[in-house]
Amino acid sequence: xxxxxxxxxxxxxxxxxxxxxxxxxxxxxxxxxxxxxxxxxxxxxxxxxxxxxxxxxxxxxxxxxxxxxxxxxxxxxxxxxxxxxxxxxxxxxxxxxxxxxxxxxxxxxxxxxxxxxxxxxxxxxxxxxxxxxxxxxxxxxxxxxxxxxxxxxxxxxxxxxxxxxxxxxxxxxxxxxxxxxxxxxxxxxxxxxxxxxxxxxxxxxxxxxxxxxxxxxxxxxxxxxxxxxxxxxxxxxxxxxxxxxxxxxxxxxx
Amino acid sequence: xxxxxxxxxxxxxxxxxxxxxxxxxxxxxxxxxxxxxxxxxxxxxxxxxxxxxxxxxxxxxxxxxxxxxxxxxxxxxxxxxxxxxxxxxxxxxxxxxxxxxxxxxxxxxxxxxxxxxxxxxxxxxxxxxxxxxxxxxxxxxxxxxxxxxxxxxxxxxxxxxxxxxxxxxxxxxxxxxxxxxxxxxxxxxxxxxxxxxxxxxxxxxxxxxxxxxxxxxxxxxxxxxxxxxxxxxxxxxxxxxxxxxxxxxxxxxxxxxxxxxxxxxxxxxxxxxxxxxxxxxxxxxxxxxxxxxxxxxxxxxxxxxxxxxxxxxxxxxxxxxxxxxxxxxxxxxxxxxxxxxxx
Numbered sequence: 167x168x169x170x171x172x173x174x175x176x177x178x179x180x181x182x183x184x185x186x187x188x189x190x191x192x193x194x195x196x197x198x199x200x201x202x203x204x205x206x207x208x209x210x211x212x213x214x215x216x217x218x219x220x221x222x223x224x225x226x227x228x229x230x231x232x233x234x235x236x237x238x239x240x241x242x243x244x245x246x247x248x249x250x251x252x253x254x255x256x257x258x259x260x261x262x263x264x265x266x267x268x269x270x271x272x273x274x275x276x277x278x279x280x281x282x283x284x285x286x287x288x289x290x291x292x293x294x295x296x297x298x299x300x301x302x303x304x305x306x307x308x309x310x311x312x313x314x315x316x317x318x319x320x321x322x323x324x325x326x327x328x329x330x331x332x333x334x335x336x337x338x339x340x341x342x343x344x345x346x347x348x349x350x351x352x353x354x355x356x357x358x359x360x361x362x363x364x365x366x367x368x369x370x371x372x373x374x375x376x377x378x379x380x381x382x383x384x385x386x387x388x389x390x391x392x393x394x395x396x397x398x399x400x401x402x403x404x405x406x407x408x409x410x411x412x413x414x415x416x417x418x419x420x
Numbered sequence: 421x422x423x424x425x426x427x428x429x430x431x432x433x434x435x436x437x438x439x440x441x442x443x444x445x446x447x448x449x450x451x452x453x454x455x456x457x458x459x460x461x462x463x464x465x466x467x468x469x470x471x472x473x474x475x476x477x478x479x480x481x482x483x484x485x486x487x488x489x490x491x492x493x494x495x496x497x498x499x500x501x502x503x504x505x506x507x508x509x510x511x512x513x514x515x516x517x518x519x520x521x522x523x524x525x526x527x528x529x530x531x532x533x534x535x536x537x538x539x540x541x542x543x544x545x546x547x548x549x550x551x552x553x554x555x556x557x558x559x560x561x562x563x564x565x566x567x568x569x570x571x572x573x574x575x576x577x578x579x580x581x582x583x584x585x586x587x588x589x590x591x592x593x594x595x596x597x598x599x600x601x602x603x604x605x606x607x608x609x610x611x612x613x614x615x616x617x618x619x620x621x622x623x624x625x626x627x628x629x630x631x632x633x634x635x636x637x638x639x640x641x642x643x644x645x646x647x648x649x650x651x652x653x654x655x656x657x658x659x660x661x662x663x664x665x666x667x668x669x670x671x672x673x674x675x676x677x678x679x680x681x682x683x684x685x686x687x688x689x690x691x692x693x694x695x696x697x698x699x700x701x702x703x704x705x706x707x708x709x710x711x712x713x714x715x716x717x718x719x720x721x722x723x724x725x726x727x728x729x730x731x732x733x734x735x736x737x738x739x740x741x742x743x744x745x746x747x748x749x750x751x752x753x754x755x756x757x758x759x760x761x762x763x
Contacts, residue, residue, distance in 0.1 A: 318500040321496075322496060322501075323517075325487055325494040326488075327488050329517070
């Protein structure tokens with residue numbers, strides 16, 4: 167019984183990919199990629215996903231460090247919190263972000279009032295939405311890496327005169343770099359493909375917040391199937407690239 | 421340079437309360453059983469553990485100084501070399517942290533590697549080094565910053581027996597070249613005696629004895645030290661040369677001390693007999709053989725009885741006396757072989 171069901175499962179995973187490649191209008195690819203709206207979407211996606219990865223790194227790596235190395239009341243709760251975006255439907259995440267960072271949101275009203283910063287329906291909003299969904303990938307990977315790092319290396323470095331900055335840059339980062347890079351790559355890939363939270367929180371303003379996944383949806387809705395497929399294949403290639411790059415760590419454990 | 425320590429650390433179930441003192445160029449060896457707090461003491465000296473009390477190095481109280489600002493070199497038990505750096509960059513690490521340029525630091529590192537005989541391994545990663553080589557890199561790394569205080573945690577325990585003898589000899593030579601204070605932790609008596617100018621015996625977090633190797637060898641003050649140097653140690657109450665070590669056993673000595681005393685005699689001073697010996701020896705106790713251990717050309721016999729002791733006999737005597745676990749024997753020691761001194 168197991169083998170036929172397993173085959174069915176493999177088919178369920180493989181067929182959509184095959185369908186995408188089979189229907190891909192290879193000859194039209196250059197035309198689609200030359201389209202202004204598509205090029206803008208590609209640029210926005212690159213900027214937003216890299217910005218989101220950077221934001222996730224700036225807050226996520228310290229969070230992972232604290233979770234891995236410090237014992238404090240509520241640590242388990244904080245770790246569970248870091249997992250929320252992983253299981254939360256992205257649309258719900260977007261709504262939640264609106265309620266927190268929207269103009270009338272929990273924090274948003276103060277951001278607006280004090281600094282004149284509005285996040286919703288801006289590129290910065292897209293960055294925040296993508297960082298929100300990408301954060302768990304980075305935090306989980308980095309926390310495991312920090313936890314597995316033998317504290318003796320830090321102790322040896324301290325006795326040799328390493329202050330906090332030297333500890334981070336000469337010891338912790340170099341020793342955990344392969345895992346940190348994997349975490350950053352996963353986070354970036356997740357940010358690049360983000361749709362639900364982005365469209366809810368940042369909307370779809372062409373030229374401002376319309377990233378590639380949103381553009382795919384727009385093309386599909388307006389009947390331009392070719393364009394949608396070309397962009398989809400592009401995202402597929404990036405995803406497969408990430409898989410190949412990370413095949414030795416995290417994804418396939420023998 | 422000098423080191424004056426009187427510190428207290430509470431860690432888990434351990435209460436460490438230790439004092440030690442060392443002058444410049446001296447090696448203090450801290451010995452003690454597992455769990456006595458030896459490593460905790462070293463970590464507190466290095467600033468890796470907070471401690472109460474005071475640690476005074478060259479007149480500076482460094483008790484509250486963070487580890488990275490103390491002039492301390494630490495050689496870890498399993499070396500803790502940075503796996504992502506070559507031997508050269510491991511040794512250069514401390515100098516880089518002190519703001520030396522990469523080139524400068526590498527020149528100094530190469531000099532230290534040459535001193536420990538590893539010039540040709542400068543580019544090797546720690547994973548490519550043998551245990552003995554890694555130990556020397558760790559030593560060079562600690563010495564390269566010219567620390568006023570050098571701490572070594574079981575420096576030889578990670579090595580196999582052959583490497584150990586050679587590394588011990590080299591280590592003693594390098595320690596002698598360092599002009600600061602050295603504190604070495606070990607549980608190996610041979611390592612301790614080879615390196616120590618001054619021995620500190622730590623048991624259950626407290627210093628039970630401190631002194632020169634000779635002083636400790638002649639007058640051990642605990643069962644652990646006695647085992648370490650391989651002598652029999654008993655405690656008792658002395659009156660005019662007769663020490664009552666148990667209700668049913670006395671030891672007679674040529675030494676005249678009164679009061680609470682330690683009694684020491686060497687296992688090779690103990691003679692074993694199948695029947696109660698007649699005549700001269702005044703110390704005769706019955707016992708049962710508990711264990712036989714071959715040690716070099718001798719057999720160490722452990723006896724249970726009113727007086728628990730070890731005796732060294734020849735293999736021929738084991739056969740002649742028919743010694744085996746459970747066999748009953750008589751042990752005798754001449755009064756002149758027994759040393760008695762006040763507790």
